[in-house]
Amino acid sequence: xxxxxxxxxxxxxxxxxxxxxxxxxxxxxxxxxxxxxxxxxxxxxxxxxxxxxxxxxxxxxxxxxxxxxxxxxxxxxxxxxxxxxxxxxxxxxxxxxxxxxxxxxxxxxxxxxxxxxxxxxxxxxxxxxxxxxxxxxxxxxxxxxxxxxxxxxxxxxxxxxxxxxxxxxxxxxxxxxxxxxxxxxxxxxxxxxxxxxxxxxxxxxxxxxxxxxxxxxxxxxxxxxxxxxxxxxxxxxxxxxxxxxxxxxxxxxxxxxxxxxxxxxxxxxxxxxxxxxxxxxxxxxxxxxxxxxxxxxxxxxxxxxxxxxxxxxxxxxxxxxxxxxxxxxxxxxxxxxxxxxxxxxxxxxxxxxxxx
Amino acid sequence: xxxxxxxxxxxxxxxxxxxxxxxxxxxxxxxxxxxxxxxxxxxxxxxxxxxxxxxxxxxxxxxxxxxxxxxxxxxxxxxxxxxxxxxxxxxxxxxxxxxxxxxxxxxxxxxxxxxxxxxxxxxxxxxxxxxxxxxxxxxxxxxxxxxxxxxxxxxxxxxxxxxxxxxxxxxxxxxxxxxxxxxxxxxxxxxxxxxxxxxxxxxxxxxxxxxxxxxxxxxxxxxxxxxxxxxxxxxxxxxxxxxxxxxxxxxxxxxxxxxxxxxxxxxxxxxxxxxxxxxxxxxxxxxxxxxxxxxxxxxxxxxxxxxxxxxxxxxxxxxxxxxxxxxxxxxxxxxxxxxxxxxxxxxxxxxxxxxxxxxxxxxxxxxxxxxxxxxxxxxxxxxxxxxxxxxxxxxxxxxxxxxxxxxxxxxxxxxxxxxxxxxxxxxxxxxxxxxxxxxxxxxxxxxxxxxxxxxxxxxxxxxxxxxxxxxxxxxxxxxxxxxxxxxxxxxxxxxxxxxxxxxxx
Numbered sequence: 001x002x003x004x005x006x007x008x009x010x011x012x013x014x015x016x017x018x019x020x021x022x023x024x025x026x027x028x029x030x031x032x033x034x035x036x037x038x039x040x041x042x043x044x045x046x047x048x049x050x051x052x053x054x055x056x057x058x059x060x061x062x063x064x065x066x067x068x069x070x071x072x073x074x075x076x077x078x079x080x081x082x083x084x085x086x087x088x089x090x091x092x093x094x095x096x097x098x099x100x101x102x103x104x105x106x107x108x109x110x111x112x113x114x115x116x117x118x119x120x121x122x123x124x125x126x127x128x129x130x131x132x133x134x135x136x137x138x139x140x141x142x143x144x145x146x147x148x149x150x151x152x153x154x155x156x157x158x159x160x161x162x163x164x165x166x167x168x169x170x171x172x173x174x175x176x177x178x179x180x181x182x183x184x185x186x187x188x189x190x191x192x193x194x195x196x197x198x199x200x201x202x203x204x205x206x207x208x209x210x211x212x213x214x215x216x217x218x219x220x221x222x223x224x225x226x227x228x229x230x231x232x233x234x235x236x237x238x239x240x241x242x243x244x245x246x247x248x249x250x251x252x253x254x255x256x257x258x259x260x261x262x263x264x265x266x267x268x269x270x271x272x273x274x275x276x277x278x279x280x281x282x283x284x285x286x287x288x289x290x291x292x293x294x295x296x297x298x299x300x301x302x303x304x305x306x307x308x309x310x311x312x313x314x315x316x317x318x319x320x321x322x323x324x325x326x327x328x329x330x331x332x333x334x335x336x337x338x339x340x341x342x343x344x345x346x347x348x349x350x351x352x353x354x355x356x
Numbered sequence: 357x358x359x360x361x362x363x364x365x366x367x368x369x370x371x372x373x374x375x376x377x378x379x380x381x382x383x384x385x386x387x388x389x390x391x392x393x394x395x396x397x398x399x400x401x402x403x404x405x406x407x408x409x410x411x412x413x414x415x416x417x418x419x420x421x422x423x424x425x426x427x428x429x430x431x432x433x434x435x436x437x438x439x440x441x442x443x444x445x446x447x448x449x450x451x452x453x454x455x456x457x458x459x460x461x462x463x464x465x466x467x468x469x470x471x472x473x474x475x476x477x478x479x480x481x482x483x484x485x486x487x488x489x490x491x492x493x494x495x496x497x498x499x500x501x502x503x504x505x506x507x508x509x510x511x512x513x514x515x516x517x518x519x520x521x522x523x524x525x526x527x528x529x530x531x532x533x534x535x536x537x538x539x540x541x542x543x544x545x546x547x548x549x550x551x552x553x554x555x556x557x558x559x560x561x562x563x564x565x566x567x568x569x570x571x572x573x574x575x576x577x578x579x580x581x582x583x584x585x586x587x588x589x590x591x592x593x594x595x596x597x598x599x600x601x602x603x604x605x606x607x608x609x610x611x612x613x614x615x616x617x618x619x620x621x622x623x624x625x626x627x628x629x630x631x632x633x634x635x636x637x638x639x640x641x642x643x644x645x646x647x648x649x650x651x652x653x654x655x656x657x658x659x660x661x662x663x664x665x666x667x668x669x670x671x672x673x674x675x676x677x678x679x680x681x682x683x684x685x686x687x688x689x690x691x692x693x694x695x696x697x698x699x700x701x702x703x704x705x706x707x708x709x710x711x712x713x714x715x716x717x718x719x720x721x722x723x724x725x726x727x728x729x730x731x732x733x734x735x736x737x738x739x740x741x742x743x744x745x746x747x748x749x750x751x752x753x754x755x756x757x758x759x760x761x762x763x764x765x766x767x768x769x770x771x772x773x774x775x776x777x778x779x780x781x782x783x784x785x786x787x788x789x790x791x792x793x794x795x796x797x798x799x800x801x802x803x804x805x806x807x808x809x810x811x812x813x814x815x816x817x818x819x820x821x822x823x824x825x826x827x828x829x830x831x832x833x834x835x836x837x838x839x840x841x842x843x844x845x846x847x848x849x850x851x852x853x854x855x856x857x858x859x860x861x
Binding site for chain 1 (some may be wrong): 406500501504505545557559560562563679680683684692696768770771811813814817818
């Protein structure tokens, strides 16, 4: 009898334990449900370029710190989705990924030019991306070999033979910056396009095959051989395209100063703003899928902004020579709407410039 | 004299720095990774380097960092050759030329000899590459500056003329295949005006055809189908015994001058940015086959066809490093990544490397030497096990191979379309083999078409028509004409000598 009682008690306590467990688990599950959205989730970082590209290196650097700054500490994985100058990745983030804030993209800042010129492969609307942020904005500069007979922009204007500038191809900054200077300041350049990449153009410059080139200020002060070239006077910087003079090159006038001096017509100034708009997105902008819930956009923007201030990230950036001057997602959002709202005649002229 | 002393000192210093612990340990680790990367088809040194880069950031000194990275890169060429020989599937994009004669050797049961030859010629090639790097240190800068866009265009054209040699038995089919290759090279966004050519609305085709899916498709798929149809093991029903490894080693020394010449071809193409191992292997294969007395042996398992590309794809590594070190300008994709790693650990490639960091430059030479000696030894140790794979029943091997080539192709762009491209070129390759169309001219046309087009455009944009009269261009044109005419001249002279006694009688 006693043993039977014991047995019942044991069974009861077992049931009780079981019940507590179930209660406990359901409680924990409830806790989970009320926890941050990103808890236990994975954020995919779609990089529109090959492994090893600066886009890729930055994304991998973010992936080590970004998760820490998002409530719920999701895991961040980088996926390379190279091709078509990052249009593939942009299309993916815009239209294939779910609008849940679990996909980020690192794409070219100049892709909107492809949209404006009406490429049918473009399956995104630049103005509608959820803009997360960008690590830097410095604008472009144009440099000239020191021994070339073009010491100032006036020399270029008065020259019988225009200087030869290198570029990889149409639609890149090496191409559109000189074209824009022709359009706004009446200069003349001879563009030599088709180089496979930066290194090849560096060699062509050393060899004297070309004399000038336009690149971003960030890239110029971010790697060799530019640093040595700059120090030794092998090249001279003639113009920069940002609104204000960059503190690293305080003696170099900006395009806007020149346009004031030359009294460039309003239509052409407008064109300059549209084309240089690409600079306003920095070199390596980060986007997410359109139509995200507002709070999630906010979470991502804040986390990204904190990542760019994270000491671990800044340490790596310093070693790599990346100059971090963040652009906020809000600013990029405004700029994206602005550059996309262009009258047809501006777009028509832009198409001509970019296709030359 | 004082300069020589400085160089000698740096040379010795570099030697000890590589042998020091933990640098040597890092190199062994790199070699271990590179060994497998090379063996696995399609998965190349470039992608692996990109993956390993973050690990190298934690390494403190520059020498230790590139002991790891360069050690890894240096050995992929050797082990990639092994896969090409054993399975007829290129282990690396730059090992594809070894399929042509190496795989027939495996099928004949001569895998041991082919492997021995490939490993030894790889070692010789790598050493020559390393020595060229060391020797060219004083003249690096003028050497690289010698080749401008017009010169590169003529060199690309010289490469195109090798299509004739690679055509094999049927010249017409070879030329047509080369033409198709050149046409395929036109696919994509034209780099000058940005117009789209033959892209058919596919974004995948914007960046031109990636060489990996094409090579894997053309070479691997037909072999797998063939293996499935035959229903035997790769080596057929021969008895399980691997012999002739020493024979292969001896072959390398029997044809030592061929190996030397092909190594120099590799160095030369390594120095020229953009061309690299992918082109060098075919040129040296063509060179090796051109020298065969009995032309019908080509593609049937001639050991010369293994020795040539085996040496060349390894010696390019040394050549690659020359522009990287001298200018901070990478000679290839993998060098671009290596350059990034060097910057992280606080080393500034460029003129500085030839002055203040001369010992580091020499340490690179030593890493190339040590890594290749070690991997050659390692390969000889595991050779028997590797070659035994060719005696495994095909039905057991095929699923494994299909998986590997799919993964390999997929890593080209991480796109499903890579697999589609592999399949399309696989079908094309199968029918090419079936109807006796040579595949190498197509590959060479595809690689060189893009290069030739770009440099022609750049030359004309930069110099108008003036470049045609540059002395270097004229010399290269003469050299091209000579290379094309050489076999004919030799034949004529040979015949003349042979006919003379008859005339006398």
